[in-house]
Amino acid sequence: MRIRVDSIGCRLNIGEMDALARRFAVKGHRIVGPGEGADLVVFNTCAVTHIASRKSRKVIRQLRRTIPNAKLVVTGCYAELSPAATKSLGVDLVVPNTDKERLPELLTERGFIAPGEAVPGAALDHQGTLPGVRTRAFLKVQDGCNNRCTFCIITVARGDARSRSVAEIIEEVRDLVRLGYQEVVLTGVHLGSFGRDHGAAHGLEGLLRALLRDTDVPRVRLSSLEPWDLRPELFDLWSDPRVLPHLHLPLQSGCDATLARMARNTSQREFSAIVHAARDRIPDLGISTDVIVGFPGECDAEFEESLDFVRSTEFSRLHVFRYSPREGTAAATMPGRVDPQAVTERSERMHRLGAELDTRFRRGFVGRDLEVLWESSEPFGDGARWSGLSGNYLRVVTDVPAEADLRNTIQPATIVGAMPGALYGRSASSVETDLFAPGQRVAAY
Ligand code: SF4
Incomplete structure (x- = not known):
């Protein structure tokens, strides 16, 4: 069967669909990319912002229009939060996030796919990687989050934190190495909390140590990490060159008053301390971040403080988001909504700063x-x-x-x-x- 898997949104979404593609391929199905005919399409949606929800709807409509005869199965955070609206777009099956892990079995039970007819593994190309799937493997090791940042809808869609077992992850990484992947990106909604639900205080450190000790994975990258989860000792693991010198530490705001309203467990001082500790130990480290502009109550002075902090922290890359209220979050009912024109101007200034910082960081490597x-x-x-x-x-x-x-x-x-x-x-x-x-x-x- 020709199966296309697609996603928008975070690396976790990408990781889930990459893993799904591998599982389908191992069962003998052919994984196809955009532009090829498909019998079944699985699309993983996002709802982190209004724009992401809108884009999810748009992609579903496009898929329905461009591959009219394929069965269309939709899952992910938008589908979880708005199942009826998702179904109404011509979707054959809406799958909640809780059933995402067992999609191959579920789709077989529902008669959407027949058991694979091809030789198991035959869908893998000559390098062992999957056509239509990227060369880096995004590996989901954790899902859900116990924090309640006041702007975040993801905890509603994904539930409380839960981690996979280290042994299971090690096995999967060994499989990925056998398949030819050169880089594994560990992903999770709240990756830094890995293992806490199993009683491990420093679970992520333990996982990284085990991966370096028990697998031959050539490169390991960590996806987004909340700064308050990190302790300086973690960075000692970067003495192994297989751990890549890149951290994505979401700041969200560089102003302490805004951070408090966002219910983020960090402050300028704490964030700076962890950034300095990381840079001390990891040469050539790139630190990227997310910043929200126009959060409720963000006055001009708070925005300027945030901008100054971002500038002084010298991030290698910025992802800038304009705040938009999500129903069901605490921030949606907060007073002090920022004028849309001001939000646009702040977004433009933050974007300009991001481009400057990005250029400065990259230029530092010319000649290296x-x-x-x-x-x-x-x-x-x-x-x-x-x-x-x-x-x-x-x-x-x-x-x-x-x-x-x-x-x-x-x-x-x-x-x-x-x-x-x-x-x-x-x-x-x-x-x-x-x-x-x-x-x-x-x-x-
Ligand atoms: S740490 Fe905050 S922003 Fe991140 S998933 Fe949890 S609640 Fe959402």
Whole structure:
């Protein structure tokens, strides 16, 4: 059976669908990408903001229109919060988040898929990775969250925190390594709380130690971590080069008064302390973050404080969100709604600052060598322009001869230039072209 899996939203959503694709493939189904015919589509929705909900609806409509004969199955946070609205978009089956883990079995029970007819594992391509699925494996190790940040709807959709067992995760990582994946990204709604529901005070540290000791995974990356979950001792694990020098620490606001209304368990002082501890121990560390602008009660002075803190923290990348109230959250009923025009202006200023910080961080690597996991290529002259990610989460592009295939390999690149959104690198396979000539082709990006 030809099955397409798709998702929008966080890395956790991506991880869930990657894992689902692997399970379907192992059962003998063919995983197809966009543009290929499909008999069944599973789409994982998001509801973290109004925009994400709207986009979820839009994608469902598109899928229904473009693949009219496929069975359409929809799950994820938007489907969980609005099942009737989801169904009304022409969806054949809405699956709650609690049943997501057992989708292959559920779909077989409901008659949506027949047991796989192909040879188990035959859907894997020559490198062991799945067509239509990325080269990095997003691995869900935890779900749910016990915090109650006042803007967050995700806890309503995902429930309380629960962790998988270390033994089960180790087994899955070994399988991923056997399949050829070079990088595993550990994901969870509240990854830093990993293991606490099993009584482990420092569960994430234990998990990382076990992964490094018991598997040959070439690269491990951590997805989003709440700053209050981290203790400086965790960063000692980065002495192993397989743990990648990138942290995503959601700040949400750089103003203590706003943070208090958001019910975040952190402050400027605590956030700075953990950032300094991480930078002391992890060379070349990239720290990205999320920031909300226009939270209820955020006056001009609070916004300026937040902006200053973001600037002084020198993040490598910012994800900026305009606050929008979500029914069912505490913040939705808070007074002090910010004028939409002011929210737009704040968002633009924060975005501009993000671009500045991003450029500054990237330029610091010109003239240096970075290890890159090469992911995809597009035709370029007589060769190909390859794109990949460095350990500290910088996009690097290089040009190589047509016969070279860098996909899913880790190879160094010497960084020779920076442009918006990416670095130019020369890899061992690079050809001499004008891609790297000063001022050339920058406009192409
Ligand atoms: S830590 Fe806060 S923002 Fe993150 S999932 Fe939990 S409640 Fe939501």
